[in-house]
Amino acid sequence: MRPDPAIFDHTEGIIISSDDSDVIEITGSASQRRSSTSFDPRLDELPVIESRRTSAEDILNLTLELSPLEQSAPRRYIRIAMALPWAQHDNFLSMQLEEVRKFIGEAFFKTLQHWPFLGGCFYPSTRDASKLKLRYPENLDRRELTRLVRIQAPDESNTIIRGNLYRLEMETFGKERFVWEDDPEYGDWFPPVTVKISFVDSVIVLGFAFSEVIFDGEFLQNFFRQFTRNTYGANDKPFGVGRRSLPEVIDGKGDMELFPCYDWSCGIPEYPTPRKNLRCQVITLDSRAVQGLYGAVQEVITSEKTGGVALYEDCILAMFWVAIMRTRFQNGRFGSRDLGRVNYSVPGASHTRNLRRIDPQHCSNSTITVVASCSAQDLIRAPNDPHDSLPRQMRPEDVALAAQLLRSALQEFNVHHLCQLTALKNTTSPIEERAAYERALRRHTDSLTFENWICYGTDYAARIPFAQDQKTFFFPCNDHIREGTAILLPRKGQYWGNENWNVCVCLAEDDLGMLLHNLEREGWWKSNK
Structure with missing residues (x-):
């Protein structure tokens, strides 16, 4: 009934x-x-x-x-x-x-x-x-x-x-x-x-x-x-x-040069792709393949003696950075002389503490955006001659470089940057600041935005009546995720488990189709169909 x-x-x-x-x-x-x-x-007046x-x-x-x-x-x-x-x-x-x-x-x-x-x-x-x-x-x-x-x-x-x-x-x-x-x-x-x-x-x-x-x-x-x-x-x-802990507010306007996520010129922002032409999908990577990728990246870092660091999440997001920009190169949206960039949004407060420890009582907004950038030739081995093609597959060296760039961008952020960003936002109108951010971000061509949701999941699922699993799954809103976004989603085993890794990607429809084709051809992803 x-x-x-x-x-x-x-x-x-x-x-x-x-x-x-x-x-x-x-x-x-x-x-x-x-x-x-x-x-x-939405009322103008407060009702009884x-x-x-x-x-x-x-x-x-x-x-x-x-x-x-x-x-x-x-x-x-x-x-x-x-x-x-x-x-x-x-x-x-x-x-x-x-x-x-x-x-x-x-x-x-x-x-x-x-x-x-x-x-x-x-x-x-x-x-x-x-x-x-x-x-x-x-x-x-x-x-x-x-x-x-x-x-x-x-x-x-x-x-x-x-x-x-x-x-x-x-x-x-x-x-x-x-x-x-x-x-x-x-x-x-x-x-x-x-x-x-x-x-x-x-x-x-x-x-x-x-x-x-x-x-x-x-x-x-x-x-x-x-x-x-x-x-x-x-x-x-x-x-x-x-x-409640809040960032210190210092005198002055803040050092704009510290934040490449902004473009303070009067240039025209990139025209956004119509929503109807975007497509979102969760892409699942086999845990054994990710372990292999992580091992290959560590070998490159050790052999090249770069002194860099790359964690699991860095390797996964770096692989998507390389794979997506290869796709855009193939579709004519990213050129051999272009500079690829990633805006990586993270909570800034956690990057100002010793050992990057999480504060279980943190309850404010300290979001900051760090930027990692790399030339097309270094990132995807883009050829100088437009008639030449890319290498057939991604190389561990390319992913290792991208992973180290992402980790380095995060490690460079400190309490000084947070104070300067607070001063900048305190003396700039929100409309002007948001316009400068969007102007610098070319979501359809050379830019991506990354988010890491790994820690949003808990070690056990919420206890809900009649629920049938000990794992909680998390999804972004399909109608609000923006083009060029890649989100690393939580896993059942959290960081050290042996479960697969999942990344939600939003791209132009033809870019996503090409990306899935390339990932399947290289053995990273399997279609459910």
Whole structure:
């Protein structure tokens, strides 16, 4: 017996009662974002919340200080879908959905309690609309989850997915899997984090949307770890907001020469490829092949005595750097005299600590972008004569060079760079800074952007009712990942396991087709078809 479809729509909200009972009720459409206990992020005026608390200011009565890095961050969301195989039983589906809603809602609520400001809302300053404020409640009420959590009822289950969920098409994880399908507009109110629960092909999907204003990669890692702990009933003490570590703000404008990720000229940015011409896919690399690649790279480094360093993730991303630029050379988008570059986005705070240690209490945005660059002739052995062709296969020497360049770019970043970047962003308008970044990045021709999500996964999966695996799979949003992006996804065995490695790539359709052909021909990838 299936639940009455009339009680579900594609954007429903959850209300968990504020007492200790297990009452759960379904609210109306979240697309309107209106209820007696929530406010519409797109409203110009703050509506009445309820009779006992007369306005949003009464609820959001505390303000979090934002750093210059956070003030200048894009007002958009990092959309990450957490997926697990899920046993759907049509005979008692209503009971399953109720238990899942209650369980995930409670774990999410406890995570917000750990970082209280995540239960608040960003809004533009009345004095300067280019500046944001983050207001949050002193005591978070469970009923306020209505604006942060949504649920989408499953369709009839036809396909049963087992094993590697990375075989799923990326179209499965489109913008409809998230509460905010589009990024906030200028002047909008918007929350730091939301989650949408949905189901597809016997898979449960938790679509998290994290605001780039407050989250960097290290904070994302801490959030997922805490959320997972909360699904197991952890009772951790809330984080003291006053202990939030922020970069030092120094006097001056900052040294622009330290940051090649910007182009401060008045040049015209590269015209973006239409979304309809882009294609995204998760490419799985066999762990034994990666181990072989890593060993070959280490042999090159040792024999050439470069003194360089290359980790596993460096070798994998370097291989994609070389492979993609070879593809673009073959398709006429990357020339023999061009300079290939990678913008590598990482949390800067972790690169200012001794031994690059992760801070489990880090809860701010310190995202920085380091740049690795290399000539086409050194990167892919591009011939001087355009009538000549590339070497038939990638060489270990090429990957070793690219891997060392990536690692060197990361190692060079230190606390001095972070202070200079903070000063730069503190004295530059966010619009000007973002324009300079996009101007320097030629996503369709000579540039790529890399992200490393390896640490987002935990050593064990979140405990979700009726989930059928101890592994959590992570996907970016298919509709928001941008051209030229390669994301190294988490693994079941984490860093030292023997599981395969997975990389999500977004390229122009003809580039991706050629890339897959080349990887299959060289033995790196096997088609599922």
